[in-house]
Amino acid sequence: MSTDSSAPRFGVDLGGTAIKLGRVEGEQLVSRLEITTPHHAEQCLDAIAAGVRTLADGSPIHQLGIGVPGVISTARLQVSNAPNLEFLEKLPLVAMLRDRLDCPVLLENDANAAAFGEAQIGAGRGVLNFMFITLGTGVGGGVILNGTPFHGPGGMAGEIGHMYTGHQRQCGCGTIGCLEAIASARAMETLAAQQLGRTLSLKELAAAAREGDRDALSVFRTSGLALGIALSQVALLLDLRVFLFGGGGAPALDLLAPHALKEMAKRCFGRCASDFQLTVATLGNDAGIHGAARLI
Numbered sequence: 001m002s003t004d005s006s007a008p009r010f011g012v013d014l015g016g017t018a019i020k021l022g023r024v025e026g027e028q029l030v031s032r033l034e035i036t037t038p039h040h041a042e043q044c045l046d047a048i049a050a051g052v053r054t055l056a057d058g059s060p061i062h063q064l065g066i067g068v069p070g071v072i073s074t075a076r077l078q079v080s081n082a083p084n085l086e087f088l089e090k091l092p093l094v095a096m097l098r099d100r101l102d103c104p105v106l107l108e109n110d111a112n113a114a115a116f117g118e119a120q121i122g123a124g125r126g127v128l129n130f131m132f133i134t135l136g137t138g139v140g141g142g143v144i145l146n147g148t149p150f151h152g153p154g155g156m157a158g159e160i161g162h163m164y165t166g167h168q169r170q171c172g173c174g175t176i177g178c179l180e181a182i183a184s185a186r187a188m189e190t191l192a193a194q195q196l197g198r199t200l201s202l203k204e205l206a207a208a209a210r211e212g213d214r215d216a217l218s219v220f221r222t223s224g225l226a227l228g229i230a231l232s233q234v235a236l237l238l239d240l241r242v243f244l245f246g247g248g249g250a251p252a253l254d255l256l257a258p259h260a261l262k263e264m265a266k267r268c269f270g271r272c273a274s275d276f277q278l279t280v281a282t283l284g285n286d287a288g289i290h291g292a293a294r295l296i
């Protein structure tokens, strides 16, 4: 690819409902497109290729990076498991896009791509080792070690959403006790409905908690403690100190973090709450595009 740092780069954040595409120049996302995800392989890849060409507007496309929610094969050529995009599983995704755009294509898990975006120009800039966690419909994670995403031999590293946190709630993965089943944005809304007896969005729940509503505060205490249990295990295993949060649940981090930090200080011997940094990531919904565009 071009070594000119000002040359445009193209990144795609492929989701189950929307495809977000962006053109990045230097640190700026100069243009972006968002289209509904066609749930058919050829149509989906055609839509991505057409979107990238639109963003290129005649400029050469030196490289395309794409983040996909699923397990990426070790050789990073295809997606081996993608519950929300099953039609793409086990297809030669990289080759199919390369054929359409005639440029190198780099594939990455979406959480890893977002983590890499934060590492490059977001809240993780200058931090060699950290974990990025998305609190959304589920809970995803990407681990950055020595400045690059850590995949593991099967491409499944960072699945913090399915770590056991000691509760008895059922998770979508088929087991009980997962972090995702108690601390995703959706899980917090479910807890709120059970605790308060009415349906609240996470934003409304957070507002109620900030006004001192005891039931709303108790939801964040429950979810925050579970988060602390999961983060403790990550901290014990990898000695990570910095955890960045994205997704729809991130704006409620101030309500979760005190409980999580208390639990981490309790469970991580030799460390105290101030040793850890739990911070909202800075690139928001564009972290995946930024990261994909910068993949190497």
Ligand SMILES: [Zn+2]
Binding pocket: 161, 162, 171, 172, 173, 174, 175, 178, 180
């Ligand atoms: Zn699970």
